[in-house]
Amino acid sequence: MSVRVVARVRPLLPKELDKDVIVRVDSTSDDGRAPNIVKIPSPKNEAEEFSFQFNGVYDQATTQEELFNAEVAPHIKALFQGLDITLFAYGVTGTGKTHTMRGGMKLADRGVIPRLLSHVFRRGKKMIKDAEGEGRRVDVDVALSYYEIYNDKVYDLLEPPEKRTPTGLPLREKDNKTHVVGLSEQRCVDLRDFEKLYIAANQNRVTASTKLNAHSSRSHAILRVKVTQTFRDETDSVVSVKESTASAIDLAGSEDNRRTDNGRERLVESAAINKSLFVLSQCVDAIARGEKRIPYRESKMTRILSLGQNNGITVMILNLAPVRSYHLDTLSSLTVSSRAKRIEVREIENEVVFKQLPRSLASSTASSASNSTTSLTSSSTMSSVSSAGSGLARQPLRALTSNTHNIQTGNAAAKAVADKPAKAFMVYTDRKPATATIAPPQPPTTNLPTSSTTSSITSTTSSRMGPLSSLSRTSLAAKANSNTVPEPRSKLARPSIHPYSASNIARPAPTPIQPPAAPTSSTPMFSAEQIEAIVERKVKEALAARAQEEQEQQQQQRLAQFNAQQDNTMAFTTMFGGQGDLSEAVQKRLDALERRIEDSTRGAGAGDSKDDPRAEGLRYLLLARQHKEVGDDAVALHYYEQALPFFPGQVKLLGKIEKLKAKMARRRESGHDLPEQQQRMQKRKRAVTTVSGSALTTPTTPTFRRLAKSQSVSDVTEAEGNDNDHEADADVDDDEDDAFLTVPRDAYASASEKSPRRRVGSRFSPGRKAAKTSLWVGPSGGNGDDADDESRGLTTMALAMTPRKKKLLDIINSRDVARIRGLQGVSANTARGLVAYLERGGGVGGVEDDEDLSPATTPIQRIETLAQLRNVPGMGGETVERAYEGLVAI
Numbered sequence: 001m002s003v004r005v006v007a008r009v010r011p012l013l014p015k016e017l018d019k020d021v022i023v024r025v026d027s028t029s030d031d032g033r034a035p036n037i038v039k040i041p042s043p044k045n046e047a048e049e050f051s052f053q054f055n056g057v058y059d060q061a062t063t064q065e066e067l068f069n070a071e072v073a074p075h076i077k078a079l080f081q082g083l084d085i086t087l088f089a090y091g092v093t094g095t096g097k098t099h100t101m102r103g104g105m106k107l108a109d110r111g112v113i114p115r116l117l118s119h120v121f122r123r124g125k126k127m128i129k130d131a132e133g134e135g136r137r138v139d140v141d142v143a144l145s146y147y148e149i150y151n152d153k154v155y156d157l158l159e160p161p162e163k164r165t166p167t168g169l170p171l172r173e174k175d176n177k178t179h180v181v182g183l184s185e186q187r188c189v190d191l192r193d194f195e196k197l198y199i200a201a202n203q204n205r206v207t208a209s210t211k212l213n214a215h216s217s218r219s220h221a222i223l224r225v226k227v228t229q230t231f232r233d234e235t236d237s238v239v240s241v242k243e244s245t246a247s248a249i250d251l252a253g254s255e256d257n258r259r260t261d262n263g264r265e266r267l268v269e270s271a272a273i274n275k276s277l278f279v280l281s282q283c284v285d286a287i288a289r290g291e292k293r294i295p296y297r298e299s300k301m302t303r304i305l306s307l308g309q310n311n312g313i314t315v316m317i318l319n320l321a322p323v324r325s326y327h328l329d330t331l332s333s334l335t336v337s338s339r340a341k342r343i344e345v346r347e348i349e350n351e352v353v354f355k356q357l358p359r360s361l362a363s364s365t366a367s368s369a370s371n372s373t374t375s376l377t378s379s380s381t382m383s384s385v386s387s388a389g390s391g392l393a394r395q396p397l398r399a400l401t402s403n404t405h406n407i408q409t410g411n412a413a414a415k416a417v418a419d420k421p422a423k424a425f426m427v428y429t430d431r432k433p434a435t436a437t438i439a440p441p442q443p444p445t446t447n448l449p450t451s452s453t454t455s456s457i458t459s460t461t462s463s464r465m466g467p468l469s470s471l472s473r474t475s476l477a478a479k480a481n482s483n484t485v486p487e488p489r490s491k492l493a494r495p496s497i498h499p500y501s502a503s504n505i506a507r508p509a510p511t512p513i514q515p516p517a518a519p520t521s522s523t524p525m526f527s528a529e530q531i532e533a534i535v536e537r538k539v540k541e542a543l544a545a546r547a548q549e550e551q552e553q554q555q556q557q558r559l560a561q562f563n564a565q566q567d568n569t570m571a572f573t574t575m576f577g578g579q580g581d582l583s584e585a586v587q588k589r590l591d592a593l594e595r596r597i598e599d600s601t602r603g604a605g606a607g608d609s610k611d612d613p614r615a616e617g618l619r620y621l622l623l624a625r626q627h628k629e630v631g632d633d634a635v636a637l638h639y640y641e642q643a644l645p646f647f648p649g650q651v652k653l654l655g656k657i658e659k660l661k662a663k664m665a666r667r668r669e670s671g672h673d674l675p676e677q678q679q680r681m682q683k684r685k686r687a688v689t690t691v692s693g694s695a696l697t698t699p700t701t702p703t704f705r706r707l708a709k710s711q712s713v714s715d716v717t718e719a720e721g722n723d724n725d726h727e728a729d730a731d732v733d734d735d736e737d738d739a740f741l742t743v744p745r746d747a748y749a750s751a752s753e754k755s756p757r758r759r760v761g762s763r764f765s766p767g768r769k770a771a772k773t774s775l776w777v778g779p780s781g782g783n784g785d786d787a788d789d790e791s792r793g794l795t796t797m798a799l800a801m802t803p804r805k806k807k808l809l810d811i812i813n814s815r816d817v818a819r820i821r822g823l824q825g826v827s828a829n830t831a832r833g834l835v836a837y838l839e840r841g842g843g844v845g846g847v848e849d850d851e852d853l854s855p856a857t858t859p860i861q862r863i864e865t866l867a868q869l870r871n872v873p874g875m876g877g878e879t880v881e882r883a884y885e886g887l888v889a890i
């Protein structure tokens with residue numbers, strides 16, 4: 001028979017909405033028969049609908065009991081006849097696999113596993129009783145093993161986690177079966193015994209929360225229920241021992257990592273889960289295509305599941321979420337599962353283990369013969385029995401000609417087998433095109449063939465109940481239970497034709513089946529390496545997508561911050577009567593003036609730059625200009641007056657002073673209280689500059705740019721008193737600037753108290769940035785503190801010169817165009833311009849009247865700092881930064 005695939009659609013969770021439901025269940029017939037179709041719209045075109053047909057479909061209203069009675073209970077009898085049963089839940093994370101397999105604690109919520117055990121114990125007891133009634137004796141032992149596959153490693157769940165080894169338990173192939181080496185097995189005598197064991201074991205199961213499902217299982221959990229029946233004759237001698245296994249597997253859910261907040265660890269888990277599920281789908285595809293090579297070995301889960309290789313009965317329960325947020329995942333699960341139903345497994349019973357018990361076991365059994373019926377009633381424990389030899393029964397992919405089964409089957413069975421074509425598993429090849437239509441109403445169950453081969457499934461199917469009529473379903477199920485497994489049973493390997501299987505359904509029905517990607521023989525197989533590569537790529541893609549998402553989020557935050565800052569800037573600009581928005585020309589002039597100050601300081605040379613009176617005068621001019629530009633006329637006037645002694649008789653300077661005085665007088669006359677207004681302005685300015693973030697660029701003088709860049713610098717007091725505020729401002733000058741921060745805090749405080757130049761200047765060029773405009777390098781001949789400040793500044797600057805910075809400046813100062821253009825981001829033109837600039841000693845034109853005060857003519861000896869370099873026309877911060885960064889690779 002083929003793998004029986006049924007779909008179960010879970011109900012809406014509290015946070016999900018009716019309007020988002022996209023999965024519908026339907027039936028191929030109009031006569032009220034149970035649904036067997038799942039419909040889902042095409043993600044590309046809502047008007048189009050894909051239909052997937054299954055052996056059974058259970059809608060949201062289906063109870064745990066209904067599902068169990070329809071899909072599992074009918075197979076319990078088969079289990080006791082020696083057939084292995086594999087039940088597994090498959091689906092995306094959060095679709096109800098654990099709910100289906102394990103369920104809740106309440107009686108009605110119990111899932112497949114506790115119900116299975118309950119039925120097994122019940123049936124075992126009945127067998128014992130029936131045998132007694134016939135004067136025979138049967139012992140029935142139920143033993144459990146429970147393990148998980150986590151990150152492709154096998155861990156025993158019946159052992160405490162401390163006993164786990166990092167590599168987990170190995171798998172071995174022996175006698176064509178997959179064994180977990182060293183797996184423990186515990187005997188259970190009743191349901192209570194089982195529950196104790198199961199609950200404790202589940203606590204060991206690795207679960208972790210993900211964004212999609214707070215209790216998501218991150219491992220595949222496999223429960224094996226081994227039923228051993230020992231048959232004795234009237235003399236109590238062991239006649240035969242029959243072993244069969246029911247495996248209930250709760251697969252971990254696949255998940256789309258782009259939809260989760262998975263961290264690295266979760267991503268690795270997820271990759272392992274997705275990989276094993278991917279391999280499973282590859283196995284399904286390969287089997288469905290009739291490939292010779294099935295990639296079972298590519299993951300432990302598929303090795304253990306051995307879909308299509310294991311004998312007996314396999315039921316796959318596809319769990320589905322009904323809502324749109326799972327759209328693509330649901331579609332892909334539906335596609336894989338609908339292919340899985342083409343997998344043919346042989347409905348054959350396990351071989352009888354012993355015709356006659358080996359002597360040792362026979363004697364021990366004989367010794368316990370007086371207590372022959374205690375297996376299911378006494379609480380004996382078989383601790384840590386290696387399960388070698390008791391893995392999932394599995395046959396090799398070979399001819400079945402010599403298949404032997406329970407010895408009771410006799411020669412007839414062997415003969416029948418010999419008559420059958422050799423085939424390890426059967427795959428229905430659906431030759432009809434994908435658009436084939438669905439069958440007309442199927443014949444009623446009573447008309448179905450009643451051969452032993454199909455009756456089990458026939459009754460199962462007929463008893464599978466639609467969700468809406470539980471009463472009739474219950475009675476049907478009861479009927480099915482009584483008829484499920486016919487006796488005597490044929491022991492043949494049976495590529496049986498299930499009346500509901502894919503191939504057996506003619507499809508003239510109205511609904512076209514459109515599997516999105518039907519397997520084709522041209523679909524390539526994947527090797528282990530390819531699968532690894534795909535998984536790795538997927539993880540990388542997921543990480544990249546995550547990074548990009550984070551980047552976008554940050555960008556949005558920055559944008560919001562920027563907008564807020566823009567608002568503040570608007571207020572700032574308004575406050576300053578529009579002057580806060582400095583023109584490009586003014587900006588250039590201020591920059592050039594700053595450069596000139598530095599140059600004249602440096603240009604005075606290695607000797608005594610600080611003695612150059614022009615430099616000091618220019619500093620006052622710069623300060624005056626800066627204050628004037630932001631409307632701080634009183635302070636500007638003060639600095640113009642301070643500059644005057646350095647440029648005695650300068651007509652333009654005198655003119656500026658007069659103009660400013662007149663302007664201020666006019667304002668006073670018009671009733672403006674200038675000092676107060678300035679205080680208000682400064683408060684606003686503080687508000688602007690304390691807004692963190694680097695996007696604020698409206699104040700465009702270099703000092704303002706730095707202010708804006710500097711994250712928490714607010715005013716003179718804060719700047720001078722809180723050096724650490726600058727640490728967030730990182731650029732290529734960082735080390736230099738940090739060195740400046742080593743100047744003791746009280747040095748700034750005392751300096752600001754002593755000189756109005758420092759007080760106001762530091763307000764606009766606070767902290768380390770002051771070094772760039774040399775505001776702290778005071779004129780010699782001032783008070784002694786000035787000299788101290790300067791020497792301290794120079795010392796810290798020298799200390800801050802890192803090898804990389806020195807290398808960059810050396811290259812620049814070499815004036816060698818070839819070397820300079822070798823720097824990253826520096827073009828030949830820029831290199832030539834830079835050298836020319838150094839040769840002609842700056843001399844930037846267009847500095848208006850201030851330029852006239854000190855034309856630059858002397859060649860520049862050296863560029864000492866990156867700040868100076870940045871101010872060279874044609875270089876700019878970005879070019880310097882790139883050149884600097886490029887040196888890392890050198």
Ligand SMILES: Nc1ncnc2c1ncn2[C@@H]1O[C@H](COP(=O)(O)OP(=O)(O)OP(=O)(O)O)[C@@H](O)[C@H]1O
Nearest residue numbers: 010011093094095096097098099213216217252253
């Ligand atoms: N048939 C159902 N009836 C009621 N609630 C359900 C049903 N199926 C699922 N749920 C609920 O949906 C949620 C997710 O179910 P569950 O944890 O079983 O999903 P899962 O597929 O096992 O997820 P994972 O693969 O992440 O472990 C749970 O809150 C569960 O109680």
